[in-house]
Amino acid sequence: MQLRRVAVLGGGPGGLYAARLIKLARPGCDVVVHEQGVPDQTFGFGVGLAARTQRRLAEADPASLDDILASAWSHDMRMRVGDREAGMSVSSLVAVGRAELLAVLQRHAEDAGVKLEFGTRRAADDLDADLVIAADGVGSATRAAGSFGEDVEVGTGWYLWAGVDIALPHALFAPERTEHGVYVTHAYPYAPDRSTFLVETDEATWRAAGFDRTTAALPFDASDDVALDHLSDVFARHLDGHRLIGNRTRWLQFRTVRCARWHDGRTVLLGDAAHTAHYSVGSGTKLAMEDAIALVAALDGADDLGTALTAYETARRPAVTRIQDIAERSRRWWETFPERLDLPVEQLLVAYMSRAGNVSLDRFAAGTPDLVGAALTQWAGEEPPAGAALTDWVLDRPLRPSTPGQEPVADGPAGSRGFDTRVVPDDPAALGATVLDLGTDDRPSGREEAVEAAVSRGADVTGTVWLTGGDDRSSVLTRLEVAERLRRRAPALVVVAGPADLRDDLADGLAADRTHLVALRPGKDT
Known part of the structure; x- marks a missing residue:
């Protein structure tokens, strides 16, 4: 497919990177970046780049990545609550100043032959181009003016x-x-x-x-x-x-952008213009630059523009949807963060790492065994044996009635106020439980309202509340999220039912104090 001219709206990381990659792949194509701002007056502070993103940028364009990393700063991580502190090494995570990142990408774009135009606002319809890449950010005027089926969800914090x-x-x-x-x-x-x-x-x-x-x-x-x-x-x-x-520093509410379509005619959305992911998973720049890589690959592999843009969206949407799901769970976790300040800091850090279902307990322990060991000792009242399979060990621990914050009113078997194991039979009637069936969580948006509605339904339960629903992973993670809010807001014993093949997620929920008990039922792999 021949492209005579490509116009890029927006001179952020995604737009500049896309422009350079297109020009490198198509030296004869006229590529112009239109940025309404002016150089050296960008706003923002640091931008994080995780190890996986660095690997993908290295494969796509090692020269620009080398210059980015030359200006980057690596660091470890600490969580501090009062006078308590816990930390871990994350040396593969680096940050670079946004202004420095843009300067590097501007230089590399120009070195490739891209023309940079600053200080003028442009619209897609005004541009003489075969392809218009709209990388004009979360407030994209291009998206608002086109037929992209936009949906914007505003956070509560x-x-x-x-x-x-x-x-x-x-x-x-x-x-x-x-x-x-x-x-x-x-x-x-x-x-x-x-x-x-x-x-x-x-x-x-x-x-x-x-x-x-x-x-x-x-x-x-x-x-x-x-x-x-x-x-x-x-x-x-x-x-x-x-x-x-400050640098244009003001209070904001996070906007999660989703679009039914990422392209409309010759115009395609890229980065925050097409989708956003909450800053707590550090994915805005990552998603935009990886979008650029996928777009260029799709253009190289198709015979016509429509086919290429469809291929781009088909290739990128699953990864973006996954990140948005993780990010939305992370956003809601942070927006309710003050409710967890009773937890020991080591256990709080484990809860943070497992908050969105992206890092399992065993995976986290592989890199930080002492921290995870301390957190599990705080949770269970005993230290896990060296080399133990942590999922099995967590599921085998008893519910301790004396654990701070865990004083459910329901009696256990034989009138006791504890349970011999955190796993109970899949039989809510045996516990006299109030069953809340949350169904299957296949919502692309509006999950916050669904979670709060479920919490409201269970808030007045004073015995045992039993959360059940679909066996897919998203549904189980949402039940654990509902369980945590109920566990902290209602005087009830909270049980989350789920399939045995998701036992790792259920064990993570226990160790993070999201639920009191779990009920395993046969899964598709059981």
């Missing part, structure tokens, strides 16, 4: 991106209680003198602190200095005497 002019010694997750409520930071270094310092909170805390008023009064291109000053005091013990700095 509030967050802001700030920075600090020091390199923190490690990535940090830390909550701080205030008179208004709890704030949580996700912070990480990305340069010798800079760190990203993201802060999030819930709606009640945001309003109690008066930020609803300051946000409403803030010009669109200004930073919320009131919030920055307040949060500098809140997180002072983590900042070593420094103050938070």
